[in-house]
Amino acid sequence: METTSIDQEINASEQIISPEALLTHWQGHRKLTRKVIEAFPEDKLFSYAVGGMRPFGEMLIEIMDMANDGMDGIVTGKWKAIHDLDHASGLSPVKTKDQALQLWDQVTEQINQAWPQISPQRFLQVEAAFGAYEGRIVDTIFYFIDNEIHHRAQSYVYLRTLGIEPPAFWDRY
Amino acid sequence: METTSIDQEINASEQIISPEALLTHWQGHRKLTRKVIEAFPEDKLFSYAVGGMRPFGEMLIEIMDMANDGMDGIVTGKWKAIHDLDHASGLSPVKTKDQALQLWDQVTEQINQAWPQISPQRFLQVEAAFGAYEGRIVDTIFYFIDNEIHHRAQSYVYLRTLGIEPPAFWDRY
Numbered sequence: 001m002e003t004t005s006i007d008q009e010i011n012a013s014e015q016i017i018s019p020e021a022l023l024t025h026w027q028g029h030r031k032l033t034r035k036v037i038e039a040f041p042e043d044k045l046f047s048y049a050v051g052g053m054r055p056f057g058e059m060l061i062e063i064m065d066m067a068n069d070g071m072d073g074i075v076t077g078k079w080k081a082i083h084d085l086d087h088a089s090g091l092s093p094v095k096t097k098d099q100a101l102q103l104w105d106q107v108t109e110q111i112n113q114a115w116p117q118i119s120p121q122r123f124l125q126v127e128a129a130f131g132a133y134e135g136r137i138v139d140t141i142f143y144f145i146d147n148e149i150h151h152r153a154q155s156y157v158y159l160r161t162l163g164i165e166p167p168a169f170w171d172r173y
Numbered sequence: 174m175e176t177t178s179i180d181q182e183i184n185a186s187e188q189i190i191s192p193e194a195l196l197t198h199w200q201g202h203r204k205l206t207r208k209v210i211e212a213f214p215e216d217k218l219f220s221y222a223v224g225g226m227r228p229f230g231e232m233l234i235e236i237m238d239m240a241n242d243g244m245d246g247i248v249t250g251k252w253k254a255i256h257d258l259d260h261a262s263g264l265s266p267v268k269t270k271d272q273a274l275q276l277w278d279q280v281t282e283q284i285n286q287a288w289p290q291i292s293p294q295r296f297l298q299v300e301a302a303f304g305a306y307e308g309r310i311v312d313t314i315f316y317f318i319d320n321e322i323h324h325r326a327q328s329y330v331y332l333r334t335l336g337i338e339p340p341a342f343w344d345r346y
Binding site: 015016017018019021022025029050051052053120123124133138139142143146147149150151152153154156157158159160161169170 | 188189191192194195223224225226296297306311312315316319322323324325326327329330331332333334342343
C-alpha cells in the first residue's frame with residue numbers, strides 16, 4: 001500500500017490531539033452551552049437581544065444546524081449548500097426553550113454516533129464544508145466549536161444585561 | 174529507552190493535530206482579536222462596557238497575561254500563582270489602545286519563540302496551570318484560546334451597541 005503525505009502526517013509522532021480528545025473538548029463546550037440555555041428566561045430566549053443582534057435562540061439554531069448538517073457532511077462527504085443551511089434545516093422550527101433543549105440533546109447524540117465513523121485519515125482531508133469553506137475536516141470542526149463559543153459568549157452579555165449570572169466559563173461537566 | 178504511556182499516546186496513528194497546526198490556530202484567532210482592538214474607539218477600549226461587565230481593555234490584559242505567563246509556565250514548568258496573574262503582571266499597566274496593540278504584538282512574538290521549546294511529550298503532560306488548574310498542557314492552551322474567543326465575542330456586543338461593525342469571525346489572516 002502506498003504511503004501518502006496524509007498518512008505520513010497522521011503517523012508522525014508529534015501529533016497531540018486524538019479524535020477522542022477532540023470529541024470530549026467539543027461535548028464539554030456543548031454541556032456548558034446547554035447550561036446557558038437553561039439559564040435563559042423562557043420569554044427571552046427567542047425575543048431578547050442587545051445591540052441590534054439576533055436573539056440567542058436564533059444563534060442556537062445556527063449552532064445546531066451547523067453541528068447536525070456538518071456531521072452529516074463529514075460522514076457522508078455530501079454537504080448541504082449554505083442556502084439550505086440558512087433556510088431549510090430539518091431541525092427547525094424550534095420556538096420554545098424546551099424544544100431547544102430537546103433538540104440540543106438530539107444533536108449531542110448525533111455527534112456521538114457520527115464520531116466513530118470519522119477515520120483519522122478523514123479528519124485530515126481537505127474539503128469545502130457546506131460547498132463553500134475549504135479546509136481540513138479537523139479545522140472545520142474547530143470552526144463549529146469556536147462559532148459556538150463565540151455566540152454563547154454573546155449570550156453571556158445578554159444574560160448580564162438581564163441581571164442573570166451566566167454559568168462559569170470553565171463549567172463544562 | 175522505556176516506552177511510557179504518554180509516548181504510546183503521542184505515537185498512536187490516530188492523532189489529528191500537530192503542534193504547528195495548534196500554533197496556527199491560536200495565532201489565527203489572535204490576528205482576529207488584534208483587528209477587534211483596532212476597531213475600538215480609543216476612548217472606549219478601557220472605559221466602555223455593557224451589563225456591568227469589564228471594559229474590553231481589561232479583558233485584553235487578562236488574555237495577554239494568560240498567554241504571556243502561561244507560555245512561561247509551560248516552557249519552564251514554573252507557574253505564577255493566580256494571585257500574581259491577577260494583580261502583579263509584568264505586562265501591566267496598559268492604558269491606551271496603542272500600548273495594547275504594542276503589547277499584543279510582543280506577546281505574539283513571545284508565543285512564537287516559546288512554541289518550539291515545547292516538546293510533543295510536554296503537550297501531553299498533566300500539570301496544575303498557575304498552580305491551580307490541573308490538566309494536560311494541550312488542554313491548558315485550548316483554555317487560553319477559548320477564553321480569548323469568549324471575551325472577544327463579548328466585545329463584539331460592545332462594538333455593536335456602539336454602532337460599530339466588528340471584523341468577520343472567519344477573518345483570521
